[in-house]
Amino acid sequence: xxxxxxxxxxxxxxxxxxxxxxxxxxxxxxxxxxxxxxxxxxxxxxxxxxxxxxxxxxxxxxxxxxxxxxxxxxxxxxxxxxxxxxxxxxxxxxxxxxxxxxxxxxxxxxxxxxxxxxxxxxxxxxxxxxxxxxxxxxxxxxxxxxxxxxxxxxxxxxxxxxxxxxxxxxxxxxxxxxxxxxxxxxxxxxxx
Amino acid sequence: xxxxxxxxxxxxxxxxxxxxxxxxxxxxxxxxxxxxxxxxxxxxxxxxxxxxxxxxxxxxxxxxxxxxxxxxxxxxxxxxxxxxxxxxxxxxxxxxxxxxxxxxxxxxxxxxxxxxxxxxxxxxxxxxxxxxxxxxxxxxxxxxxxxxxxxxxxxxxxxxxxxxxxxxxxxxxxxxxxxxxxxxxxxxxxxxxxxxxxxxxxxxxxxxxxxxxxxxxxxxxxx
Numbered sequence: 468x469x470x471x472x473x474x475x476x477x478x479x480x481x482x483x484x485x486x487x488x489x490x491x492x493x494x495x496x497x498x499x500x501x502x503x504x505x506x507x508x509x510x511x512x513x514x515x516x517x518x519x520x521x522x523x524x525x526x527x528x529x530x531x532x533x534x535x536x537x538x539x540x541x542x543x544x545x546x547x548x549x550x551x552x553x554x555x556x557x558x559x560x561x562x563x564x565x566x567x568x569x570x571x572x573x574x575x576x577x578x579x580x581x582x583x584x585x586x587x588x589x590x591x592x593x594x595x596x597x598x599x600x601x602x603x604x605x606x607x608x609x610x611x612x613x614x615x616x617x618x619x620x621x622x623x624x625x626x627x628x629x630x631x632x633x634x635x636x637x638x639x640x641x642x643x644x645x646x647x648x649x650x651x652x653x654x655x656x657x658x659x
Numbered sequence: 660x661x662x663x664x665x666x667x668x669x670x671x672x673x674x675x676x677x678x679x680x681x682x683x684x685x686x687x688x689x690x691x692x693x694x695x696x697x698x699x700x701x702x703x704x705x706x707x708x709x710x711x712x713x714x715x716x717x718x719x720x721x722x723x724x725x726x727x728x729x730x731x732x733x734x735x736x737x738x739x740x741x742x743x744x745x746x747x748x749x750x751x752x753x754x755x756x757x758x759x760x761x762x763x764x765x766x767x768x769x770x771x772x773x774x775x776x777x778x779x780x781x782x783x784x785x786x787x788x789x790x791x792x793x794x795x796x797x798x799x800x801x802x803x804x805x806x807x808x809x810x811x812x813x814x815x816x817x818x819x820x821x822x823x824x825x826x827x828x829x830x831x832x833x834x835x836x837x838x839x840x841x842x843x844x845x846x847x848x849x850x851x852x853x854x855x856x857x858x859x860x861x862x863x864x865x866x867x868x869x870x871x872x873x874x875x876x877x878x879x880x881x882x
Contacts, residue, residue: 487835488689489685489689489835489838492685492688493681493682493683493684493685493768496681496684538740538743538744539740540762541739541743541762541765542733542737542739542740542765545736545766546732546736549728549729549732578732579766579771580766581685581763581766581767584762584763585685585759588759588762588763592759631847632854632864632867633847633848633850633867634843634850635867636867637843637846637867638843638844638846638847638867639843639847640843641843641846642839642840642843644839644843645836645837645838645839645840645841648835648836648839649836652835652836
């Protein structure tokens, strides 16, 4: 039990997928202008990352390794993620229209979100078993959502203050992300 | 010929990929601890981007619009697998240094963004020029940022000491926070110089280039 708790805490705080591992920066900067949008994007990433890691884990274990095709990992994983995203989009549209309305516009963006493919690849590098892999993916997704929501909160406040003209918009958002990353850096000593 | 030069040179300054079009940020932050990491990553991107632009442009009239994104992804992914195998064979230390970011070239918005915004509408020779220019611009930016961080973070440049013996490394620069702050400051500096140029010409200052998540052009295309 303790092992899983540590895995979750490490994935959310210590090795935060955006602030410590540099994954998923484009949506991190691009969709953090308002709190509502950031929440939607975060939820969509948690959902897709967990599902896609479960499926890519199975693909690697039961398809690529028995056939000796490990070098096709990248192409197989991205195809799985792209088709999964399409499938989830159609499923939500048909079955859960309210959820589709809040998450739908973010789904096409997720195919090119490197956090999703990155999580699937990190799981393979660390050789987690299935249960650990899914927990790790869920926690990493949560870490992404947390960072995104906090940054969007900061950026909403930044709109109200005077910022040097050259730094307005993306540059100041990146500096803020740096300061957040510095704060998350402090968690490094917590779990060894 | 003039047109090809125009498409090539726009990637080097006017639309310099990570700074003007804020695209493909993850590798920009992750591999620029040192200058040679930035250079290696940049060259891998040049290879994939040029060939994917060429292939996308060649098949642009055959592929039905509905499945074109999937088709671009397959093209990019095959090229990335080729790069991975080549790097494992000829540059294994670099491959280990770049880690999963070699595989992640496939989801770099620059590749899909240029395929969608340029190569799918233009003939092959212009697409190759565009890919080469954008790729070289990306390489230069990465190498510059890597050099900056390496000089202050380690006191070396491409592994050669440059700061003298009394220099104390400023380790903030090589950690994640330093990467974000450095890139933010560089973007700010770019905006400042653009507006300085405009002021010299007597034009009104322009707002900073906005970075929306859909700026790779994929999303409007998907609708």
